[in-house]
Amino acid sequence: MISVISCLCALVSLCSEVCARVVGSVCVRRGYHLWLAALVTLAPLLQGLSNPRSIFSNRNNFFNVKFVHCSCGWTFLLLSGFVLLVSFVPTGRPFLTAMHLTRLAVGTALCQGIPHLFQLLEDLTGSCHQPLPPGTLLLTKLIDRASCQAEGHQWQGYHISPQTFTLTLCSLSMADELAVFVRYLRRGYPASTSLRLVFLLNASLLGLYNLLLVSTALYAPSYTQCVVGAAAGTLCWHLTYRIWYRKFYSPGPPGHGIFPKVSGGRKGLDPEGSLQ
Numbered sequence: 001m002i003s004v005i006s007c008l009c010a011l012v013s014l015c016s017e018v019c020a021r022v023v024g025s026v027c028v029r030r031g032y033h034l035w036l037a038a039l040v041t042l043a044p045l046l047q048g049l050s051n052p053r054s055i056f057s058n059r060n061n062f063f064n065v066k067f068v069h070c071s072c073g074w075t076f077l078l079l080s081g082f083v084l085l086v087s088f089v090p091t092g093r094p095f096l097t098a099m100h101l102t103r104l105a106v107g108t109a110l111c112q113g114i115p116h117l118f119q120l121l122e123d124l125t126g127s128c129h130q131p132l133p134p135g136t137l138l139l140t141k142l143i144d145r146a147s148c149q150a151e152g153h154q155w156q157g158y159h160i161s162p163q164t165f166t167l168t169l170c171s172l173s174m175a176d177e178l179a180v181f182v183r184y185l186r187r188g189y190p191a192s193t194s195l196r197l198v199f200l201l202n203a204s205l206l207g208l209y210n211l212l213l214v215s216t217a218l219y220a221p222s223y224t225q226c227v228v229g230a231a232a233g234t235l236c237w238h239l240t241y242r243i244w245y246r247k248f249y250s251p252g253p254p255g256h257g258i259f260p261k262v263s264g265g266r267k268g269l270d271p272e273g274s275l276q
Contacts, residue, residue: 009193016196017185019203023175024182032175033234036168036213040230043217068163068212072111075170078205079177080104082198086180087258090189096258102251103240107173110236115162118229126157161229163216168233171209176241178202180255187259 022028067074080101088097128148129136136156142148145155181199185191217226245253 012193012196012200016181016191016199019200020178020182020185023203023206024179028175029179033172033237036171036210037230037234039210039214040164040168040217040226043214044220044223044226046218063208063212063215064163067208068167068216071166071170071209072108074205075111075174076104076108078198078202079174082181082195082202083177083254085195085198086184089195090184090187090258093257099251100254100256103173103177103245103254106240106251107169110240111166111169114165114232114236118160118162118165118232122155122157122159124157126155129154129156159222159225160232161216161220161222161225164213164220164226164229165233167209167213167216168230169236171206171213172234172237173241174202174206174209176237177254178206180258183255183259 083100083104084097087100088094091097123145126145128139128142128151130139130153136154139148139153142151142153148155178199213230217230220226241253244250
């Protein structure tokens with residue numbers, strides 16, 4: 001029994017080492033947003049090769065209901081555990097840990113708030129249509145979504161995909177947060193099996209988000225909906241992780257205050273904790 005547990009711990013250690021090197025590599029840190037952009041842009045072009053009977057073609061499939069629609073919650077739940085352990089274990093500083101967790105609170109607020117702006121845009125740009133066999137009939141008397149849908153009609157406006165937005169933003173945020181683990185291991189900080197398991201769970205969720213982003217873009221009803229949604233998610237990530245979190249009046253980038261500072265870094269920031 002002890003030998004089995006030892007083998008499992010060794011396997012977890014090996015897998016976490018490999019995943020940490022991949023997620024923390026220069027290629028991933030510098031080009032992961034380009035990879036996601038390519039997935040969203042090119043996936044719809046493969047619709048002719050997709051299977052219309054696939055489970056992903058149904059909007060109410062298990063993965064959409066349990067993961068895509070709840071991606072903000074899953075991201076905050078798993079990533080907060082990782083950030084808590086990585087920031088508090090080597091430093092023992094509650095305030096620094098709270099500052100790192102603030103980034104996750106900001107990301108969750110963006111995931112929950114921006115889709116409401118998308119819906120507001122659809123309300124402002126839409127009009128009421130009555131479904132008919134040849135097409136739809138515009139109803140000019142019903143000028144708001146509530147009254148239109150109350151009559152059993154359809155409200156059609158400029159729709160931006162909230163699914164691609166949240167999956168893109170969550171994926172980019174997770175990649176940045178998880179990238180610090182390779183430096184954490186190189187510094188020789190305590191890395192228990194539980195911490196490594198939490199890291200592997202986050203890495204697995206990140207890989208799942210990539211697959212769900214492809215399937216969402218592949219079976220989306222509109223190409224522009226997905227592209228604009230992913231672009232909005234990338235913009236929110238860029239404004240936070242690439243601009244705001246590098247300023248001295250921010251929660252700081254991932255890894256800030258955890259690793260020793262090196263000479264030549266900007267005052268108030270840990271150069272190793274910021275992405276170049």
